[in-house]
Amino acid sequence: MWRRVASLSSLISSKRSSTLNQAAYSFKFFESFTTETPTQGKDGRFFKGKTPFITFVLGGPGSGKGTQCEKIVENFGFTHLSAGDLLRREIISNTEYGAKILDTIKEGKIVPSEVTVKLIRKEMESSDNYKFLIDGFPRSEENRIAFERITEADPDIVLFFDCPEEEMVKRVLNRNQGRVDDNIDTIRKRLKIFESLNLPVVNYYSKRGKLYTINAVGTADEIFEQVRPVFAAHEEFST
Numbered sequence: 001m002w003r004r005v006a007s008l009s010s011l012i013s014s015k016r017s018s019t020l021n022q023a024a025y026s027f028k029f030f031e032s033f034t035t036e037t038p039t040q041g042k043d044g045r046f047f048k049g050k051t052p053f054i055t056f057v058l059g060g061p062g063s064g065k066g067t068q069c070e071k072i073v074e075n076f077g078f079t080h081l082s083a084g085d086l087l088r089r090e091i092i093s094n095t096e097y098g099a100k101i102l103d104t105i106k107e108g109k110i111v112p113s114e115v116t117v118k119l120i121r122k123e124m125e126s127s128d129n130y131k132f133l134i135d136g137f138p139r140s141e142e143n144r145i146a147f148e149r150i151t152e153a154d155p156d157i158v159l160f161f162d163c164p165e166e167e168m169v170k171r172v173l174n175r176n177q178g179r180v181d182d183n184i185d186t187i188r189k190r191l192k193i194f195e196s197l198n199l200p201v202v203n204y205y206s207k208r209g210k211l212y213t214i215n216a217v218g219t220a221d222e223i224f225e226q227v228r229p230v231f232a233a234h235e236e237f238s239t
């Protein structure tokens with residue numbers, strides 16, 4: 001039986017499992033990324049004269065993050081940066097660290113923060129937009145802290161797609177995109193990591209009043225009707 005994680009409040013606030021050791025999971029390859037340069041964060045230059053508007057999109061595997069991001073892009077003109085897609089692009093580009101990213105994704109573990117943050121930052125820097133959906137990141141407190149340190153930016157909104165495990169499993173196993181991690185073994189590992197490492201991030205933003213929890217059960221259109229008001233409240237986003 002799959003446990004339901006829809007009622008997450010107790011889990012979110014207290015869960016700190018030994019899997020947290022995974023946060024220390026790291027390898028040297030990220031050193032081959034460009035060395036850190038100071039960024040200007042919210043001062044304007046880094047984001048082409050506009051204060052960036054950053055939305056983190058969180059939720060378990062298969063909760064519908066990517067699907068809803070597409071709708072947010074269509075309706076509110078955001079640029080969608082899927083951390084998973086950026087990492088998969090590194091694998092395809094066959095760089096020396098691509099193989100290590102592939103192993104990490106197959107294991108359902110989390111790629112070292114510096115790697116992911118630098119990929120995200122690079123996309124933000126080269127974008128003409130100032131409205132970003134950062135999908136599937138941060139996946140751990142370590143990710144979150146690295147993002148703050150490297151970009152000097154903070155999210156304005158955090159969306160959390162709250163979905164029962166059995167529904168997430170069903171969706172992932174039917175995803176049919178040829179992903180190496182869409183199998184029952186990896187999904188089980190990913191759900192554990194989700195609970196132990198992702199949920200503390202959700203809890204952090206909940207405490208800071210930035211979290212919008214969306215019930216991720218229903219049709220994609222029904223779910224979007226919960227998402228829409230979050231952005232519609234910001235008049236500047238109407239396209």
Ligand SMILES: Nc1ncnc2c1ncn2[C@@H]1O[C@H](COP(=O)(O)OP(=O)(O)O)[C@@H](O)[C@H]1O
Nearest residue numbers: 061062063064065066067171174175218219220
């Ligand atoms: N509300 C929904 N109901 C049923 N299936 C959905 C829904 N939203 C997304 N899906 C499907 O579930 C799978 C996972 O969705 P996806 O957007 O990739 O989730 P995530 O990015 O959170 O892993 C995809 O095959 C997608 O088409």
Ligand SMILES: O=c1ccn([C@@H]2O[C@H](COP(=O)(O)OP(=O)(O)O)[C@@H](O)[C@H]2O)c(=O)[nH]1
Nearest residue numbers: 061062083084104105108109110111136137
């Ligand atoms: O910030 C991130 C985002 C993704 N991943 C890795 O990429 C996989 C797939 O992530 P994605 O967001 O594409 O999966 P989804 O939740 O959409 O199924 C994760 O399990 C991790 O192994 C990661 O390490 N850091």
Ligand SMILES: [Mg+2]
Nearest residue numbers: 065066084136
């Ligand atoms: Mg996704």
